[in-house]
Amino acid sequence: MxxxxxxxxxxxxxxxxxxxxxxxxxxxxxxxxxxxxxxxxxxxxxxxxxxxxxxxxxxxxxxxxxxxxxxxxxxGVRDRPAPAVPATTSTDRPFDRRRYAYLALALAALGRGADQITLTELAASVVADTAHTSAVALDVDRAADRDAFVDAATWLVTRGALRLADGDASGWAADPAAGEALYDVDRAVVAALFRPDTVLDSPEAVARLLSATAPAPDENAAQRSRRLRRALVEQPVVYAAELGDADRLLLARPATAAAVAEPLGLVVEHRREGIALVDPAGRFSDVRFPATGTIAQVSLLLAGEIAEYAAPCDRGEDPPFVARPWLDDTVAALTRRYGRTFAARWRSDVPGLADAALDMLDRLGLIAHTDGGVLALPLLARFRGVTVAVRTLDGAELFAGPEPPTGPDSPTDPEPGPVATEEENT
CATH class of the missing domain: 1.10.10 (Arc Repressor Mutant, subunit A)
Known part of the structure; x- marks a missing residue:
């Protein structure tokens, strides 16, 4: 027991x-x-x-x-503004502004609609709502708009807000005059997916939201402990330097992290700079890393390059600054060396690839964006041992490591390529 x-x-x-x-x-x-x-x-x-x-x-x-x-x-409880993990399509591409708008408008339509709805009817409701603003539009005669709208609908299907009763959304996306899809609507799921406690309808509302993330001045010991435990499960790492004196003392107590790690089966990585909770199985994370796919592989390779360049980040010194030109040059060099295995869209957009890789490293708490570049944070040191193995076409030589990227973000040509792996620096 x-x-x-x-x-x-x-x-x-x-x-x-x-x-x-x-x-x-x-x-x-x-x-x-x-x-x-x-x-x-x-x-x-x-x-x-x-x-x-x-x-x-x-x-x-x-x-x-x-x-x-x-x-x-x-x-949950919002303790600080933080970038959210984006919604993604069925092919793991992040939602853009248009898809988010369609998703929000579709949820609004489902909340006031019937228990069944066709894709055509749902689209018509969204079209009617977009007529009230110039910020977004849905034109069902445009294939790009239909594809974006189906991505939003598919996101709702995946989570059970919609259940396909008949038809096929891909048929409607190809030709709405010939294809159709009928859905059952689960109102409980619709309500659970989007029920904000704050409506951001003015600059004043945004200011109230931001101010609400500050700790209450009369915060008691139990509330402080809960706030730190929330940080441990919501952030990749909790850095002591970002905390006040009272929080640092509480974080240093073994019981603080143990109270979270034990019921979740996590391992406490307690170092001078802070605490991270590590899942040996790699399943308790909304961002898998290391992982397959061009962005994840380039992010891991770039993490190793930055860690080598900014070696003082694991010696207790201030986070080193890494200038953006150096980062761009490094991603360009990685692309020249391994780009034949990258997804085609990234081979032709190296600056965009650099942005995507840096955003991933920022979400993971390995770097922090700043003017003109990034700050290399202490957790980055654990990726200094990143190595690259190259798989040969004839299979005569197979190096240890994860499988090469597969799926929609993988290369279409069967070239040999890099397999980036993490080798922890302890």
């Missing part, structure tokens, strides 16, 4: 403990869980542990859990 976090109530060990751990991880990772998302077993496990999960999420993090027949939703 073991003790549940934040409670004196025991939870059985073995299979039951692992079931609880998976349910807690799933809620923290996805925040919205439905019968279809992220898989068909997740909601069943969460419903089994609803009472325990509700208590522990509140006690550990101050989060609120709502569970209905078809949906579980975690309502």
């Amino acid at each position: 073991s003790t549940r976090p934040g409670s004196t109530a025991p939870v059985p060990g073995g299979v039951d403990a692992e079931s609880y751990r998976r349910a807690l991880r799933t809620l923290l990772l996805h925040r919205v869980v439905t019968p279809a998302f992220p898989d068909r077993t997740a909601l069943v496990a969460i419903r089994r542990w609803t009472s325990e999960l509700r208590d522990d999420l509140h006690e550990l993090f101050g989060y609120r859990l709502e569970v209905t027949e078809t949906c579980a939703r975690v309502w």
